[in-house]
Amino acid sequence: xxxxxxxxxxxxxxxxxxxxxxxxxxxxxxxxxxxxxxxxxxxxxxxxxxxxxxxxxxxxxxxxxxxxxxxxxxxxxxxxxxxxxxxxxxxxxxxxxxxxxxxxxxxxxxxxxxxxxxxxxxxxxxxxxxxxxxxxxxxxxxxxxxxxxxxxxxxxxxxxxxxxxxxxxxxxxxxxxxxxxxxxxxxxxxxxxxxxxxxxxxxxxxxxxxxxxxxxxxxxxxxxxxxxxxxxxxxxxxxxxxxxxxxxx
Ligand code: NDP
Ligand code: 8X3
Numbered sequence: 001x002x003x004x005x006x007x008x009x010x011x012x013x014x015x016x017x018x019x020x021x022x023x024x025x026x027x028x029x030x031x032x033x034x035x036x037x038x039x040x041x042x043x044x045x046x047x048x049x050x051x052x053x054x055x056x057x058x059x060x061x062x063x064x065x066x067x068x069x070x071x072x073x074x075x076x077x078x079x080x081x082x083x084x085x086x087x088x089x090x091x092x093x094x095x096x097x098x099x100x101x102x103x104x105x106x107x108x109x110x111x112x113x114x115x116x117x118x119x120x121x122x123x124x125x126x127x128x129x130x131x132x133x134x135x136x137x138x139x140x141x142x143x144x145x146x147x148x149x150x151x152x153x154x155x156x157x158x159x160x161x162x163x164x165x166x167x168x169x170x171x172x173x174x175x176x177x178x179x180x181x182x183x184x185x186x187x188x189x190x191x192x193x194x195x196x197x198x199x200x201x202x203x204x205x206x207x208x209x210x211x212x213x214x215x216x217x218x219x220x221x222x223x224x225x226x227x228x229x230x231x232x233x234x235x236x237x238x239x240x241x242x243x244x245x246x247x248x249x
Contacts, residue, residue: 005221006030006078008058008116009085011038012174013184014134017214018082023050025218030075032056032067033085058085058112059104068119079129080221081120083113086134088190091145102148107188114159122248128171132220133160134213135176137233141241153178157231164230173228175220180235181210208236 005022009015011033019031023046031042031053039053052075056063086109089101117131124131138146139153160176167174187198213234220229 001039002028003027003079004028004030004075005080005082006032006120007082007084008032008112009134010042010053011035013186013210014179014182014213014217015082015084017210018084018217019051021214021218022221026050028052028075030054030071030078032058054176058116059107060079061115064112064116065119076123077127078120078123079127080132080227081117081124081129082134082217082221083117083156083211084132084134084217085112088138088149088186089192091190093144094147099146105148105152109149112157113156114228117163117182124172125167128225130173130175130221131160131163132217133174133176134217135160135178135231137178137180138237140178140233144245161230163226171225173223175229176231177213177216177220178231178233178241179208179213179216180233181205182210182213182236184210206236206238210213210232 005027007015007018007029010031012017015033019029019042022029022249031039031051032055033039034055034057036055039055041053052072054067056067058064059143087105089105090097092098113133123129131154135156136153138150139157142150157176157178160174163174178207183202187201188195191197216234220232223229
């Protein structure tokens with residue numbers, strides 16, 4: 001039977017690559033993001049028999065509910081929710097950071113994610129489905145300038161584990177994927193559009209690609225139903241963790 005996956009943040013990076021991966025594997029896909037023209041391009045490429053796109057800002061709870069209410073019947077039975085949309089904004093240390101950017105990260109990475117999850121839980125329980133949350137190594141390992149972004153991702157990982165406990169016995173699987181450095185539009189967004197900064201960060205680093213992570217998302221979604229990966233941390237070989245900092249005054 002054809003399964004349905006709802007993927008947020010499908011206009012770029014991991015989400016866009018995941019759309020391609022699931023469609024290629026015969027799934028029905030609901031793809032969301034704010035940039036309507038990119039979603040339309042997906043429909044132009046793939047048609048709408050197995051693809052439903054809907055453009056809205058995830059931070060707008062009313063728009064989210066309207067999008068769910070308007071979902072065509074063929075796409076309503078969501079088996080897998082991929083909470084992928086998210087962003088980092090800025091690299092400033094806390095004492096110099098923008099409160100507006102902090103709030104936007106919290107509203108997107110946390111509030112929108114829990115709101116959508118809450119709305120789809122009844123369906124996911126009925127379908128004995130799966131929730132795949134895109135967290136980050138930034139939620140595990142702190143670094144200067146990671147402050148609120150890392151905090152939101154720590155929330156995502158811990159919320160995932162909490163969901164696992166609450167959904168005990170329902171058959172619903174929950175996974176937090178915690179990627180390290182991957183080249184997408186992530187750094188362009190983080191630096192407010194600084195393409196040079198993005199290019200410099202990834203230059204020579206052989207970072208992960210969006211396809212790498214899409215493959216992991218698809219792998220998790222298609223595991224035998226008696227298996228649950230709780231959290232999955234993945235980095236490029238070129239990246240590793242380096243020690244503590246010590247201030248001597
Ligand atoms: P991209 O910037 O390429 O993609 C982010 C996606 O999120 C876009 O499709 C964007 O769509 C969507 N999005 C952002 N804000 C909103 C919003 N308010 N409403 C709806 N959609 C929104 O980055 P990635 O693919 O790299 O990021 C995907 C996830 O992976 C994020 O949660 C990120 O934190 C996480 N991550 C990324 C890593 C990396 O190194 N790239 C590493 C670890 C985790 P649109 O702008 O059209 O709304
Ligand atoms: C993205 C990974 O290390 O750039 O979540 O914050 S990092």
